[in-house]
Structures are given as C-alpha cells and as structure tokens.
Amino acid sequence: MTLNTLRTVLFLVFSTVITTVGFASEDNKDQEKEGFNAKEMIMHHVKDAHEFHVFDWNEKPVTIALPIILYTDNGLTVFMSSEFHHDDSGHHIVKKDGQKFVKFHEKIYQLNADANEVAFDDEHHPTNASMPLDFSITRNVFMMWVSVLVLLSIFILSARRYKKTEDNVPTGIAGFIEPLIVFVRDDIAKPMIGDHKYKKYMPFLLTIFFFIWVNNIFGLIPILNGANVSGNIAFTLTLAVFTFIVVNVSGNKNYWKHIFWMPGVPIPMKIFLMPIEIVGMFVKPISLMIRLFANITAGHIIILALMSLIFIFETIAVAPVSVAFSLFIGLIEIVVTAIQAYIFTVLSALYIGMATEEAHH
C-alpha cells in the first residue's frame, strides 16, 4: 500500500470517528434522565474492570471473578473480585487481615482504620480512604494473557512446521503466518531501518506488531465484551515506553548529535533547535501512545454508541439502522486493527531507523 492511499484511508477513518462520536454524545446528554445511561454503559465497557462481566441474566450479572492483588502498608493482599458481590458503589466492604476495602467506580480503596463506611465529598471522591497499589488481574490483564496464549500457540506451532519439513517449506498454519512475518521484515523493518541493521530489531518489531494486532482484534469480538486492551492508555503507554527505550538505547553518535548540537546550522540555531529536538524525543513515543489508544477506543465507542441508539429511542425500529451502521463501522474497525498495528510498528521502526542512521554529510 502506498503512503498516499494509507493517508486517504486514515483520513476517512478519522473523519468517520469524529462525526459519529459527536452525534452519539449529543444523544447521551438528552437521555441521561432516563433509565438507560449510554455514557455510563460505554465507559464501563471501554474502561478496565476488576471482574469479567459476560452478560446479565434475570437482572443479575453473570461474571468471571478475577483475582485482586493489592500492595498495602501490610504487604500483599490477594482475594477474588467476587467478594465484592458485583458492588461498584463503594458500599460493600471486604475485610482482609484487618484491612477494609471497597470498590468504587472500578477502583479499590482502602478505608482508614477507624472508618466503617466510605464517605464522599461533593465531587464523589472518597474522603476517608486511600488507594493501595493495585496489581489486580483485571479484565484487560486477563484478556492480554489470553492473547499471549493465542500468540504463543500460533507462532510456536508455525515455527514447529518448519522443523517437520526438510526443505523449509511452510505448510499448514506457517503458510498463513509466513507472509505476515515477511511483510514485517520486507515492508517495515528493511525500508525503515536499513538492510544491514534491521535483523537485531526484528523480534521487537514482530512481537509488537502481532501483540497489538491480536489485542485489537480481540477488542472487536463481542462476546469478549469489549476487552479494550489496546485501547487502554496504560497498555499503549507501556508499549510506547518500550519503543522509546529501544530507540534511545540503539541511538548512535549521529542521533545524539542531531538532538543536542544539530550539525550544519549556525550556532544560535543549534541552541534554538536543542530544546525542540529534546521535546521531539518524547513526543514521538507519546504520539504512538495516543494514536493507538484514541483509534481503538474511538472504534469501541462508536460501535457501542450506535448500539445504544436502540435503547435510547426505546424502539426496535432503530435496530436495522444501528446494526447496519455498526456493521459498517465494524468492518472499518477490522481494517483499523491491522492499520493501527502496522502504523505503530512502522513508526517504531522509523524511529529506530532514525536513531541508527549513519551520518552522511
């Protein structure tokens, strides 16, 4: 795909995202007074959660309980999320080792020792509780691990395929996987980093590409209930930090020179450019982080918002429109899953390429 067509596709995707979100959020405001709150539902799906909510049965939520791991002043505390009994309002208190925990808006608070009930200020912030470090296996962590299992089985199985044949012919699943790997190598790593240095970065680029892609795809599978892993800022932040580390660790003399003392320009210009380049160093991974987060989250929001229309208008007549639109957006999202994984990887490779480029003045 040439860069121009890519740009066109991205523009189309972005413009759809923006117009539809605007349209959807207006509806939400109008409907807030009624029973169904679209904003709350969407945010609940988009954000992380401590339990895996599969569906409601007879007004009761059916969930998969996940472990909650907290690091408090007394060390690690571990219990299952089911102990909160699906309470997310902070009223149900879980007592562990003399510590009291409540869950409020998917956050775990530790009540102060003398408090028996959580108290809120005007902005709905608990006043008599502190937040312990939360290492819980949340919905996103759980889905991320599922994606890891899928990735490991796909790729280790395809790697095994090569051992079975004597002449390195890809058979079975390897026949499907190999073109993707060769694509990452020939269309991402080689042109961005260069034929001589790309090999060292192949594991990183391949892992990041497939990790993002598979998590993007998982986010689109409805029964997994919007496990929005790649649309979570923590996830994109971590990957962007890895790219930042790889880029700056592999940065050569030429790269640092271009940041701190730009060659080929007058001295006042060098001084002027230095802070800009230093900011640029950080802006690159930040743009990676925000791009992936915003694209994937926006996709989830649109689809959920379109579906919410049925409940907002409280009529089944809207359903065909909703379904048609979300199918349309869903198809675009399938493309976006690959495009975003591709863009993240291409830009990471590009930054690595820029950091390892030899001086040619």
Next chain:
Amino acid sequence: MELITPGFGLVFWTAITFLFLLLILRKFAWKPILGAVEDREEGIKSALASAENARKEMENLKADNERILNEARAEREAMLKEAREIKAKMIADAKGEAQTQAAKMIEQAQTAIESEKKAAMAELRNQVASLSVDIAEKVVREELSNKDKQLKLVESMLSEATLN
C-alpha cells in the same frame, strides 16, 4: 479524565507480559521462522545463481563446439587444398621427369645410331678394301706374269695410294 490516566497495575502487567512474550517468541518462533525463511531465500538465490552458471557454461560449451567445428572445417579445407597442390605438383613433376627421360633416351639412341653407323661404315670400308685387294690380287696375278708389268703396276698403285 479517568480514561486517559494510565492505571499502574496494567502498566506493570503489560510490561511483564510484553517482555515475556518477546523473550519466548524470540527464542521459539522468530528465530526458527526467520532462519527458515532466510535459509530458503539463500537456497533460492544460490539455485538461481547455479542455474545462471550452468547456462553460461552451456553457452561456453556451445561456443567451444562451434569453434572446434570451425577449426576442423578449416583444417579439412586446408588438407584438401594441400592434397590438390601435391597432386598437381606430382603430375607436373612426373611430366618433367618423363620429358627429361625421353630426351635422354632419344639422345642415347641417337648416339648409339651414330656409333653403329660409324662402325658399319668402317666395316663396309674394310669389306670394300679386302674385296678390292682380292680383285686386285687376281688382276695383278694376271698382269704380273712379267716383271716389267709388275713394276709398272706397283708404280701406279703407289701413286694411286698416295692420292687416296
């Protein structure tokens, strides 16, 4: 705001998961797969190169064959030419030889004829002489019945012999 605030737990688990995935996949997937792909590409490259070499070799062989054929043809041509020349030379030589031989033989014959002729002449002269002597004897015997006549005859004969 909460949407764009990264949760510490998820950052922690993502980092650990990503590193784990990277290490495991690098060892058990990327290395063998990329290795196999590269091996195959190398194989294809070398196969193509050897095919190209074989083609070049074939061309060389062809050129060689052509050259050898041409050389053989030229050689045959030269040999034929040489043979023709030899033939012509031989014929010419034989002709010359025959001519000289013939001339020699003719000369010899001529010499022989000449000498034979001379011998015959001498023989003839001898015969004539002895005949003449015989005749003369007879005549003389008749004549020389008297002394005078004898002397006269001798006289005349002597003069005759001197004249001869």
